[in-house]
Amino acid sequence: MMSEELQEALNLAGDAVTRDADGTVRLVGSECGDCGKKAYPPSDVCPECMSENLSPIKLSTQGKLYSWSVVHAAPKGWTLPFIAAYVDLPEDVRVFAHIVDADPDSLEIDMEVETRMATLGSDESGAPFESFAFTPVQKGDS
Ligand SMILES: [Zn+2]
Numbered sequence: 001m002m003s004e005e006l007q008e009a010l011n012l013a014g015d016a017v018t019r020d021a022d023g024t025v026r027l028v029g030s031e032c033g034d035c036g037k038k039a040y041p042p043s044d045v046c047p048e049c050m051s052e053n054l055s056p057i058k059l060s061t062q063g064k065l066y067s068w069s070v071v072h073a074a075p076k077g078w079t080l081p082f083i084a085a086y087v088d089l090p091e092d093v094r095v096f097a098h099i100v101d102a103d104p105d106s107l108e109i110d111m112e113v114e115t116r117m118a119t120l121g122s123d124e125s126g127a128p129f130e131s132f133a134f135t136p137v138q139k140g141d142s
Contacts, residue, residue: 035049
């Protein structure tokens, strides 16, 4: 079984990630019915106005890289090193996630990144676990 801390660290919110019909990985955040503030991970209370009038909203699959850091030391289970980053989605939501399939030296502030699922480590029995991550958008791809 995956340790609770690891699960928490990974932010595996279960239904906070969904897939479109074509397999595109999409984060599901929350939207405040009172002030319109969107958040990820989805919350029960609006971080802006404390309203509890929230509903789920599917977020964009592409965002801009806000900042990142290469992590060389982390709790057991993580595949090291990894790139931890903040990604700004068009909904004005800042998401903390891994960046995968990227050379850290190739990353640039504000570069376009998109969601995908990735194997980020293994649990106590050695079984790989997956979570959402972002990867740089390949220019020229359709
Ligand atoms: Zn609100």
